[in-house]
Amino acid sequence: MAYELLSQPIRKYIRDKGWESLRPIQAAAISKILTTENNYILASRTASGKTEAAFLPILSKTNFNEQGVQVLYISPLIALINDQFGRVEDLCKNLEIDVTKWHGEAKRSLKKKLLEHPNGIVLITPESIEAMFVNAPYNVAQLFSNLKFIVIDEIHSFIGNDRGLQLTSLIFRLREQTKKEIIIIGLSATIGDENYPEAKRITGNIEKTKVLLDRTQKSTVASFKFFKSETKELPLDLLKDLYVETKNNKTLIFPNSRAKTEEISVKLRRISDRLNGHKNYFSHHSSVDKEIRESVEHFAKNNVRFDFCISCTSTLELGIDIGTVDKIIQIDSTHSVSSLVQRIGRSGRRDGETSIVGIYATGNWNLLQSFACWQLYKNGFLEPIKMASKPYDILLHQLLSIVKQTSGITIERLINGLKANPTFKLIDEKEIRFLVDQSIQKDYLEKIQSEVILGIEGEEIVNSREFYSVFITEPDFKVIHSGRKIGQIPFSPQIRLDENLLLAARIWKIKDIDFKGCVIEVIPAKDGKTPMFFGNGGAIHGEIRKEMLRILKKEDIYEELNEDCTSELEQLRFEFQGYHISDFDLDRPLVVKENQIIWFTFSGTVINRSLKMLIEMSGHEVIMNEMNSSLEIDVPEISPNFLKDIQNNYIRLDSHLEYLLSKDDFLLSFSKWGKYLPLQFQIKILKERFFDFESAINLIDNVNFRMSNT
DNA sequence: GACCTGCTGCGGGCTG
Numbered sequence: 001m002a003y004e005l006l007s008q009p010i011r012k013y014i015r016d017k018g019w020e021s022l023r024p025i026q027a028a029a030i031s032k033i034l035t036t037e038n039n040y041i042l043a044s045r046t047a048s049g050k051t052e053a054a055f056l057p058i059l060s061k062t063n064f065n066e067q068g069v070q071v072l073y074i075s076p077l078i079a080l081i082n083d084q085f086g087r088v089e090d091l092c093k094n095l096e097i098d099v100t101k102w103h104g105e106a107k108r109s110l111k112k113k114l115l116e117h118p119n120g121i122v123l124i125t126p127e128s129i130e131a132m133f134v135n136a137p138y139n140v141a142q143l144f145s146n147l148k149f150i151v152i153d154e155i156h157s158f159i160g161n162d163r164g165l166q167l168t169s170l171i172f173r174l175r176e177q178t179k180k181e182i183i184i185i186g187l188s189a190t191i192g193d194e195n196y197p198e199a200k201r202i203t204g205n206i207e208k209t210k211v212l213l214d215r216t217q218k219s220t221v222a223s224f225k226f227f228k229s230e231t232k233e234l235p236l237d238l239l240k241d242l243y244v245e246t247k248n249n250k251t252l253i254f255p256n257s258r259a260k261t262e263e264i265s266v267k268l269r270r271i272s273d274r275l276n277g278h279k280n281y282f283s284h285h286s287s288v289d290k291e292i293r294e295s296v297e298h299f300a301k302n303n304v305r306f307d308f309c310i311s312c313t314s315t316l317e318l319g320i321d322i323g324t325v326d327k328i329i330q331i332d333s334t335h336s337v338s339s340l341v342q343r344i345g346r347s348g349r350r351d352g353e354t355s356i357v358g359i360y361a362t363g364n365w366n367l368l369q370s371f372a373c374w375q376l377y378k379n380g381f382l383e384p385i386k387m388a389s390k391p392y393d394i395l396l397h398q399l400l401s402i403v404k405q406t407s408g409i410t411i412e413r414l415i416n417g418l419k420a421n422p423t424f425k426l427i428d429e430k431e432i433r434f435l436v437d438q439s440i441q442k443d444y445l446e447k448i449q450s451e452v453i454l455g456i457e458g459e460e461i462v463n464s465r466e467f468y469s470v471f472i473t474e475p476d477f478k479v480i481h482s483g484r485k486i487g488q489i490p491f492s493p494q495i496r497l498d499e500n501l502l503l504a505a506r507i508w509k510i511k512d513i514d515f516k517g518c519v520i521e522v523i524p525a526k527d528g529k530t531p532m533f534f535g536n537g538g539a540i541h542g543e544i545r546k547e548m549l550r551i552l553k554k555e556d557i558y559e560e561l562n563e564d565c566t567s568e569l570e571q572l573r574f575e576f577q578g579y580h581i582s583d584f585d586l587d588r589p590l591v592v593k594e595n596q597i598i599w600f601t602f603s604g605t606v607i608n609r610s611l612k613m614l615i616e617m618s619g620h621e622v623i624m625n626e627m628n629s630s631l632e633i634d635v636p637e638i639s640p641n642f643l644k645d646i647q648n649n650y651i652r653l654d655s656h657l658e659y660l661l662s663k664d665d666f667l668l669s670f671s672k673w674g675k676y677l678p679l680q681f682q683i684k685i686l687k688e689r690f691f692d693f694e695s696a697i698n699l700i701d702n703v704n705f706r707m708s709n710t
Numbered sequence: 711g712a713c714c715t716g717c718t719g720c721g722g723g724c725t726g
Binding site: 314317366463626 | 719
């Protein structure tokens, strides 16, 4: 029995809490963590007690009287650290274990106190670990040389991206500082079976990392509605229906964009005011001030009596506890199935409760995409994610960080350290040496006999506040109302005196702009427009597109769809019925018009993007439509010559990419540190991370174009 | 028709 394995004080904690039994994931984690030395990934749905599943056995097993921090908890969000701090402190309060928050907004006095007596548990972000390595490497040694456990929360948010590679590298560097093995526990609610190898890579030891999985799913009820949108703004009928659906509930609305988030919260409140409904309409996204967001979270979590409606983006997708939510509304399709899983997980959090999700579509293709996501959700599909195998940009970043950390290191030690780092396992030693040589050439590094130190250019890169993170953020203007910060918005032509805009679920008039200090002063107003935000969103996975094609070709009637949705779907099916698709991998519809063809690729964003470039290289104009996954190409027909031409373009890709990169570095804007790489490495990361030319060429080689015979 | 994430050290001025 798992309970009997726990230490006395932990058993007392469980008794005092009045828990009748341990959750399945908790029982499994306790047995395994207490009896083995493996790393574990705990995969279990939201609100299933994963934090306790990790900490109960860790607290049982660890001797906190030893010098040094014993447990390091790593989180992707400051907000999550602040939220989990209370829970972990509660677990520790009778055990006399200190818990310390260590992030950019944590109190310095408490950090100082920890440095004087390093002990207990520390909650930290990856960027704060990076900063400590760069600015105070002696603190890393002082705090973590006796570290026993690392807990990584929301580990899926680190899979398949640069931040995950950075974290993998930082964990390796932490391990180099300690005498004993560190055991790593990763937590996640949405991690597909195919992604376990990638999650295990983060621990640095794939063989020694096991998965504990609780597949129990909550039942979910979905209903689809259709309101055609003719303009940029949402149809009034949709808003009225939305109001009725949400007025007597605790609801989260996900409209996919910050602008729509503002539009919905302001307009719903206006309807509610007119009908004497409640006033608790909020908006929550990255441009709303942190303090306002916290007060919204606090309201949702601590009030029981009042209904509320929070219109939000993915800021409320991750694990921050906002208490009970009755209903989730999704406006148009999510960009991934895993995002849908996270959002649905926010409602019906208690055991046995059903999640309720209402989905509104404003266009037929959007309806098809959101229904495809829903079908894949029911099948348990989650997008497989690949970590970059040769992340030269992260290698360069870590190389500079290590040289700063060591204040000078022999070239051989530097190269051996990078070679041993599992993050860069697939990068050859020859390539690492070349990158070091290039860095010396460009003054990022300076060679002094057999050692390197940071060069003049390197100092400038490393000694910047921007160095600690591996993702790019645009500069913002602060929005202030009588001394209080409302949020921050990007600069756009819209930012002019007397212009009105929506922010934080309110309407404001711009009264003053300080261009130098990047501050906008506003006063309340009666009517206004949504602010202009610039985003470039994520890529849609090919499986969603394939599912869309399958649904188009089926004749099934679905009970989740209301009458309007069903007739929209029937209409789309009618348009495509003449194409005779039978092989969903290779048969693709083709429309031939005068001097133009439209190819419905039903492939993911990355392949579409690659096809577009390959076709453009032949001098054709291509318009890529991401909504219906089509390419409009200015040729009269798909002739054998046309296809051969494209296949030949594949051979001269490198020189084409080289030409594009020499014009500007816009293509590379997905990689923060890529611009410091030698050209041939820039081309390689483009081909690995932004495009997938192999799959695109494979599709061109094997596709069967189907033309309509109606 | 598009999401999100984090952040040092130092010095000056102000508050309790």
